[in-house]
Amino acid sequence: MPEGHTVHRLAAAFEQAFSGQRVRTSSPQGRFSDATQLNGMVLLGAEAVGKHLFLPFAPAEDVERDAPVVRHVHIHLGLYGSWTFAGEPGFSDAHAIGAPRLRIGEREERLDSEEQDGGGATDWRRLVPRPTVRLRIAGPTGLADLTGPTACEIMDAHERQAVLDRLGPDPLRADADPSRFVDAVRRSRTTIGALLMNQKIVAGIGNIYRAELLFRARLDPFVPGKDLSTGMLEEMWEDLVALMTYGARTGRIVTTQPEHRDLEPRIIERSRGTRQNGDEDPDVVSRERSFYVYHRQTLPCRLCGTTVRSAELAARTVFWCSRCQSVRSRRAGWTREHPAAPWALEAEGADVLAAGDGAA
Ligand SMILES: [Zn+2]
Structure with a gap:
């Protein structure tokens, strides 16, 4: 299960990738049918609290995050949840710092914009979501796919506060x-x-x-x-x-x-399956x-x-x-x-x- 620092990194990735942008939302898997309610709204940013991630959606960019009209998507990744990011050059920075429990197969999904001459900006738009994607958020420059979360639900301000009060x-x-x-x-x-x-x-x-x-x-x-x-x-x-x-x-x-x-x-320690979603820094402590x-x-x-x-x-x-x-x-x-x-x-x-x- 991702620990809190990973969720905070995800929140930072969402802030960087989508903050203030009007987005399209869908649930390719169909298990988050409320995604249609959010389609076309503005993603105001992201908030991490412990292992919980909140994504506030509003009708317009200038709405305050605590306004009653804001719809908060509450996400808990649990043991198996992950985010995969894909997008234009620059946007892909988010890919590298997000996605707890990123699997190798998911990494291969990211199309390399170098492959197309000058057409790199459209690559990510053609990514067909896996049938397991609970929520896809697509903005002007990239997308994020959520798979396998324990929780993915829309909350109003009171319900969000109730989660915070329990933590x-x-x-x-x-x-x-x-x-x-x-x-x-x-x-x-x-x-x-x-x-x-x-x-x-x-x-x-x-x-x-x-x-x-x-x-x-x-x-x-x-x-x-x-x-x-x-x-x-x-x-x-x-x-x-x-x-x-x-x-x-x-x-x-x-x-x-x-x-x-x-x-x-x-002592040669065996790798015991601890995966960390770090920056690809060659100087990192093993x-x-x-x-x-x-x-x-x-x-x-x-x-x-x-x-x-x-x-x-x-x-x-x-x-x-x-x-x-x-x-x-x-x-x-x-x-x-x-x-x-x-x-x-x-x-x-x-x-x-x-x-x-x-x-x-
Ligand atoms: Zn000791």
Whole structure:
């Protein structure tokens, strides 16, 4: 399932590709018949909240997004949903940064405008949607096809707000209130490992961020939320903001400090099927070096060499190092051993650090 940073990247892709444009909408699959209601309307932009994407449609470009006339398409990709973008040169940038769980076959669908002499602008218009496309949005310069979502429905402003009200704060949103996260955790007897997966507690975290955040906090996944101090949880939130901001910027989850990535160079880690929809950056940290514990069960911990463990927690597998993650209560020696950002030693991260996430 795409984690929140991917949905925020999708929202940015929609903003870039369609914002303020009059679009055609259809449901080739037929399962979103309400698509006809939106046909010919203006797509005002896009909004991400946790793993939820909202696309606001209005009769005209100058309508405020919170106006009653706006129709919000609510989309949750779930486990199998994906977006595929195609369009004119320039528009295709969106293709590269969107589409969680993009499959190779879908990539081949994108026609190369170079193939036609001067006729490149019309290539994407001839793309016949697959019969599984739930929603196609086509603008003047490109299109987006949605397949396999868990939710794709039209909402009014009240229904949209009801979805937002059910969600905890989203670390990637400027309007997020971290105290809601801290208070909700401290009120609960549930384990922190389960709470982090509860979208009512914090919106946007998936299984990778859960495992890695707990490791970076040196926190035992099975500690009850009520045992944690406000200070610990505030620092976890800050770490989460830094990690997810990096993810939203690059499309990749990287949580390891540079000095920890090659501690066990003799270990050849198997690729365990973690797909990330990142920019095609040759300098990107490889998947095998990106995580401390996620899918590293049976391998030695990068810090202490103890075998990383795994267990079911909140219906998903959690991964942890029982030696490093020994913090169990507010009274335990909580020291910030790690800089806040995994790219702290990388020059490219300087702008993020300067924004005040408090590295080191
Ligand atoms: Zn360890």
